[in-house]
Amino acid sequence: MVGRKAIYDFVDEAAEWAIGLRRGFHRWPELSNQEYRTSIRIKQELENLGIETEKVLDTGLVAIMNKNSNRKVVALRADMDALPIQEEVILPYASERKGVMHACGHDVHMAVLLGTAKVLNEIKEDINGTVKFIFQPAEETTGGAERMIKKGCLENPKVDYILGLHVKPDLPAGTLGLKYGKVHASSDMFRIVVKGKGSHGAYPELGIDAIVAASQIVTNAQSIVSRNVSPLNPAVITFGSFHGGNAMNIVSDRVILEGTLRALDKNTRDYLKTRLREVAKNTAKAAGASADVEFSKGYSALTNDNFIVDMIKELGMCEAGIDKIVELKEPSMGVEDFSFFLEKIPGAFFFLGSGYKGRENEGIHSGKFEVDEKCIKPGILIETLSVLKLLE
Structure with missing residues (x-):
C-alpha cells in the first residue's frame, strides 16, 4: 500500500x-x-x-x-x-x-x-x-x-x-x-401575464389599467415571505422584470412580470408557487384584470x-x-x-x-x-x- x-x-x-x-x-x-x-x-x-x-x-x-x-x-x-x-x-x-x-x-x-x-x-x-x-x-x-x-x-x-x-x-x-x-436553495422561474383593457390616459375609467394591477401584484406578493412563511424558514420571491405600456398617455392593457423563487425544502418550494398564483390571480381580479401564471423548474x-x-x-x-x-x-x-x-x-x-x-x-x-x-x-x-x- x-x-x-x-x-x-x-x-x-x-x-x-x-x-x-x-x-x-x-x-x-x-x-x-x-x-x-x-x-x-x-x-x-x-x-x-x-x-x-x-x-x-x-x-x-x-x-x-x-x-x-x-x-x-x-x-x-x-x-x-x-x-x-x-x-x-x-x-x-x-x-x-x-x-x-x-x-x-x-x-x-x-x-x-x-x-x-x-x-x-x-x-x-x-x-x-x-x-x-x-x-x-x-x-x-x-x-x-x-x-x-x-x-x-x-x-x-x-x-x-x-x-x-x-x-x-x-x-x-x-x-x-x-x-x-x-x-x-432550490430555484423556480415565474412569468405572470396581466391582462387589462386599454384606453386613453385622459379617460382611465374606460379601461382596466394592467400596470396598476401588476404593481399591486408585486406589492402584495411581498407578504408571502413576510407573513405566510415562517421567519425561521428562508424563502425568496424576487421580481426581476416588469414590462408594460407603449405610450405615456395610454392605459396599458398588458404587463409581463418575471422573477425567481428560492426555497430550502420541497414543501416551501411548492407552497411559494401555489401562493404566488393565488395572490396574482386574486389581486388582478380585484382590479378588474386577469393574470396568467406560469412556472419553469430550476435547480433542486x-x-x-x-x-x-x-x-x-x-x-x-x-x-x-x-x-x-x-x-x-x-x-x-x-x-x-x-x-x-x-x-x-x-x-x-x-x-x-x-x-x-x-x-x-x-x-x-x-x-x-x-x-x-x-x-x-x-x-x-x-x-x-x-x-x-x-x-x-
Whole structure:
C-alpha cells in the first residue's frame, strides 16, 4: 500500500501541472453547452494518463478508473462552463475571448479534478474500488447535471458516493469551507401575464389599467415571505422584470412580470408557487384584470450528507494540511445543480478557499474576480484523500 508521503509528493507534482492546465482553460473560456475545445483538452489529458473516457451530451465527459473492480464506486464532479462577462483583471493568461470569462472558478474546478485524476492514476493499483471523474457542462444555465444523470453518468458502474467543490473567494487559499445539511436553495422561474383593457390616459375609467394591477401584484406578493412563511424558514420571491405600456398617455392593457423563487425544502418550494398564483390571480381580479401564471423548474435544493461532511472535516484537520476549516452556519439562497447528484446518491459539496490573504477579494460573477492558485494543491489533496477514505 502506498504511503501518505508518496501521495503528498504526487500531489505536489500534480498541482504544478494542474496550474498550467487552469491557465489554459482560463485563457480560452467557453459558454454553457459550447465547451467543445475545453472538452477536447480534458479528453486528451486524461487519455495521456491512460484513463478511459466517454462522451456524455455534446460536451460532457465521464472518465473511469479501475472500471471492473467490483467494489464501491466514488465519483468526483467538476463543471466546465464560463460566463458572458468581460474580464477586467490584467493577467498573462487572461481571457482571449471578448465578453467571456471564467468568473466562477470552473477553470479551477476542472484543474483540481484533473490533478486528482493524475494522483489517483499514480496509485491506482492500490485503490480499493472504482473512481469516476465527471466533467459537466452548463452548470450556469440549463443544468447539465440533470441531463448527464438522465444519460446514465451515475450508472455502469453505479456510483455509491459523489463529491463536488466550489471556489470561495471570501475564504483565503488554504482554507476549507464546510456546511452541514442544507447548502443551496432550490430555484423556480415565474412569468405572470396581466391582462387589462386599454384606453386613453385622459379617460382611465374606460379601461382596466394592467400596470396598476401588476404593481399591486408585486406589492402584495411581498407578504408571502413576510407573513405566510415562517421567519425561521428562508424563502425568496424576487421580481426581476416588469414590462408594460407603449405610450405615456395610454392605459396599458398588458404587463409581463418575471422573477425567481428560492426555497430550502420541497414543501416551501411548492407552497411559494401555489401562493404566488393565488395572490396574482386574486389581486388582478380585484382590479378588474386577469393574470396568467406560469412556472419553469430550476435547480433542486442542495443538501449534504453529514456523515461525508464529517469525513472531509476530519481529513482536512488531521491529514490534508488545510490551514483552517470554516464551518459555514447559514445556507446560501443561490443555486447549484450538483443538487441533482445528491438527490440520487449520498455525497457532499464543499468550498475551497481561493482568495488572496490580506486583501479584499472580488466575488464570483464579476469581471474583477481573481483566484489565488495556491488553492489548487489543497483541493487536489482533499479530493484524493476523500476518495481513498470512501473506498476503504
